[in-house]
Amino acid sequence: MGWVQDYEPVGGLWVSALLAAAPIVVLLAALGVFRRSAHLSAALALLTALGIAVFSYGMPVGLAGNAALLGLIFGIWPIAWIAFHAVFFHNVTVATGRFESIKAALAGFSPDRRIQALLIAFGFGALLEGVAGGGSPIAITAAMMAALGFPPIKAVVLALLANTAPVAFGGLGNPMIVLGSVTAPLLGVETEEATQLFSAMSGRQLPFLALIIPAFMVVVLAGWRRMVEVWPALLVTGGSFAITQFLISNYVSPSLVDVGAALAAMGSLWVLTRFWRPREVWRFAAEDAEAEGADAARQAESTGPGPRRTRADATSVPGATGAEADGGSKASAAAASTRSGSVGGGLYAWMPYLILIAVIVLSRIGTLFPGLPGWLDVTALLQRATVDIPWPGLHEAVVRVPPITPENADYPAVLTLDLLFSPGSVALFATILAGLLMGARPVSLLRVYGQTIVQMRWALATIMMILSISFVMNYSGATSTLGLAFATTGVLFPLFSAFIGWLGVFLTGSDASANSLFGPMQVISAQQLGIDPTLAGGTNSSGGVMGKMISPQNLAVGATAIGQSGKESLLLRKTFLWSVLLTLAVGVIALLQATVFTGMIPQ
Template identity: 35%
Template structure:
């Protein structure tokens, strides 16, 4: 008895004019999955996971029925995107949050929180600025996913700040760090999707978002205490913002871009502490903090900060090249590149060669998630052997429990991000994204002015700069190539635009309203922060447009 071998999959080459031989018709049909996602999320008020699944199904139907992509290749593209969403994207995020959870379960996080609350010589305005901006930036670097808003809002209320004012303060503060949040996962995602080295995207973002960081602390003082707060405290706000911005710029381009927010937050806070040794704010009676922080010993402060110093050291070591010692090369020895079975060789580039996007690439040892796990294990070891371990216990069982709890609590977020990446892969590999990008590029160089708006929209709706890049990074790249604009600039602009979109995302507004014990106040908060979001977006749009021209082109690396 003989068996007939399975028929080979039909080859497929994406075509930007697949629908009726028309670019416009193809692009408009390609927009349908994105419209489905936004309508399900906003109009139908479905959860993000359900909305992403609906959009994924829509994208598959558009790919097969509209663009002529074989069903099997569409399903294989979705599977490749799903795996990429799980590893490396969500591995990095989960590892970062686990690392943060270790500091919480050990009790050291409370000491870190008290360290930030104690600075400012009892001036509520200075403390609010440092907590919302620097401490919130540190939390965004690791925890992300709304944790900075929830934790810092509660801290500001404890200082005596009115509830809604505390919520607005932390929402505005949670802008500048977002591009590099959760170990810069938005930038890593964009790099993997576009093929542009993430380091190059980070370097350009590091020449955009620091402009926001420079002025956000002054804006926070205005929110907390109006013009009086700005008039009395602008020196420390300017120093904090300037040091934060310089550290963001330097780290994004010259160190480990994944650690940009960690380095910037610690540097900004250290600069403020140093300045307060020589400069005392004029504090009106109505702006004195209501909380007297219990003094901390030097040892407590050092051990509270130690995890962040360790993670900087580990990432820095992983980048070390000295003489014959090339650690990045050694760590890359186990990297894998797997042609996706059934997809590679059947998904073709315009020249007929196998599409490079059908190759799944995974960094194993040098992956930020792996480095975070190593850092976390070292933290557990140091904390477990500390002299005061009886007061701050840390055991292997506690670390394992924290890991299990992190994965359990994030299971919906993991599924959502993985589904959004599936959606992006189907749209990219079927040609939908390229068609939309080519169509939008018809506006020419003006597209650079509009580029950040896409990132703003994506983050405002999804609540995630990572999701915004998953949806639009490849589109930005295509539009840039077609319009003659540096694609790296536009991909970075998408990331930076998402920074200010986070300010008005329903997810963040709900977290803020819940954190200040004012559920249902989302509309009030939206009215209070919308103006800031639009104004900051306008600044970014003009900046990116000028960076696309010789006027500010010199800013780019």
């Protein structure tokens, strides 16, 4: 018989829970109070978790060390493997110049600042989140909007607010993959099944928020009255994103949710603007006469429906010009191609993302179309290279006891190496294929790969240590202690679940990290209360995304992108209320799903 967990090692449940929370408190204090780097904060929290496991919970040193090591390895595969190659894909589009074509096309899409914000911050930001994540959507879209003439601080606020819609499925579905991996043993199902359950659950919560976030953005940008003027664009953008997010998360794969939903939103908005335009083109008051004159001339030549007046009634940075002032002749050519509806120009700009979608769909074709012949079932072929490794010295060496389990049960510890089926491997293949088709030489791809390693080194170290903290807390019993404590909140637990996830993302800046920290605790708490654990885990991820806009790391990324370092506190003040209100909305949705609309919970 292995080492038996004790969920109240000191002074009863709540005193033990306070002790179990010490690694999280250390992480919070190091990040938020002492302003330490994320990787250093994670290292201090990991040392704290090991100390609590050994000296308070009585976990043997060997078991604690093995749990920490398994967490570190799991942080490499599959988590860092996925995150790294998502960023590698983006870096290749930049290195080949294709990203500049996309930027130019976006800049020339519409002279109306509201439409530009919807396209760039909401649509393109979601696409970047889907393939890269890690703060890149905030940095890139904020910098793009600032270059187009948006007030820098407002550009970052819009980017932070828009980034909430796609975060739960960012980085090729990495948050869902993490959540499924760390909770599958608690649910008694395979990792892939757990991942798909949580994907479906969040996919039945977040679309409600995706419908309203575009309207929130325009209110922040231009006010309530100006928001109403573009309601067709808001409905089409948010509606197409929400519908696609629901369908792909429930019936395809979490890896493709953001990419598909973002392209659907941008494509739908493009189609709408072929037939509809705002009655008044809203721009910033300080934009110069040359930009105004260019717009007036372009509008006079337009045959599109509706009055073509220009209205400027906001403030902007001095000297800002319109979209046509950014990007030179290349931008103008791409913009003209976009406005004229050039299919060839669009395919040229978006080819890398279309390749990525095609490769991901092909890798999941067996899930989409069950019963395919063996030679056509690419999914099954890729899965043949998957290896399960029971972790030596930890697998079934820890015993969980009631009330966490109905009876004493060995705790499995299995590392799954899905060598070819992992989204990280699929993204690597798609990147190489897209890079070669874009004209990159193999040596150039290798150089970008090395640059990505340097770029991501500290982020990867942070991911590994966060997962290590999670594994130590899980196998020592600390996570179960916290779960039992939160179970005392009773029927309101789904509401608290959203704020627990929100806190996790605020602490770590990552929905994937928050899922690894709090996902098991949420599942255990729900099991104790008789609430469906799928709802609790999904709500942890859905509520967590609302903490993204106030996370210190993301505030710093946004401020740095526009050259406003030191303005993080100002950004926090402008986003905090929105963050709390949206988290509350997720909590209310979860509470209703737990008590009234129980049929919305996937089985």
